[in-house]
Amino acid sequence: MKKVFFTLFIGAGLVACKNDDKKTTTQVINQDSLAKQKIIDGMNGNNPAPVADPSTYTTIQWLDSTYLDLGKQKEGKEIEISFRFKNTGTKNLVIETVTAQCGCTIPEKPEQPFAPGEEGVIKAKFNGSGHDETRKQVYVKANISPDGADTLTFRAQLVK
Template identity: 50%
Template sequence: MKKITLLFLLAASLTACKSGDKKAVNAPENLSPEEKQKVLNDTASYTSIEWIDPIVQNLGKLVKDQSIEVSFRFKNSGDKILLIESVSAQCGCTIPEKPEKPFAPGEEGIIKAKFNGSGQGTISKQIYVKANTSPAKDHTLTFTGDIQEK
């Protein structure tokens, strides 16, 4: 009976040790343009992204000609470095900020955009994000609102 118990404990400890063998991946602060392009082109370097904030946000009532900032938080939920290749907007009234740094696995970041609505009525604006992510490289973030007179 002691041999069986000892064998069980040995097997359990070996299994527990194996689960800790994952290599930590640290994102370098800066990558050269060539290194970035290599990561973006190599599908083996693709990771996954988790949107912490909803990808569709209703901002409610907005004041005409007032600038607002919207943000979308994300997390690198994969096991490779996450690079945001590009961030663009549907029109000139929305100016997005592209995060320049690489994100290590588990690291969080924010995509921000400034919106200045000079029109009036209901709006729906898109921000397009391209990253080294699988299964899709392209992500669409949307914010809506209702622009009203002051």
């Protein structure tokens, strides 16, 4: 009987305790996790959200293609890729981020804004690692509508 009363007493004490500190800690952890997830999503090109106010949206035209077939390339040789574009909108085009699918591809982000009608290039270097056919993606986040992001893809047949 003493054990039952002791258990009830402990249970009542736990219920009576305040949880204010626990809620605050949970909220901080959740906000921190959300911020980290947004960074990861941006790096992976997932969930691309508009990067600017809709009043600053412009449009982009990829002059060659968003898919480049580089054909046969020597395995282990560094390959340079260029994706040409033109700002076809009425506002300045601002490239916010340019990220790659993996560490074997290093993209270069243009730093300057592009005026309406102005052309530019997004370059990337692929280290040529691997063998056989490879497909890699480069993710571009900018003040373009409707979703703020474009995916550029290149393919190469790596030979010895």
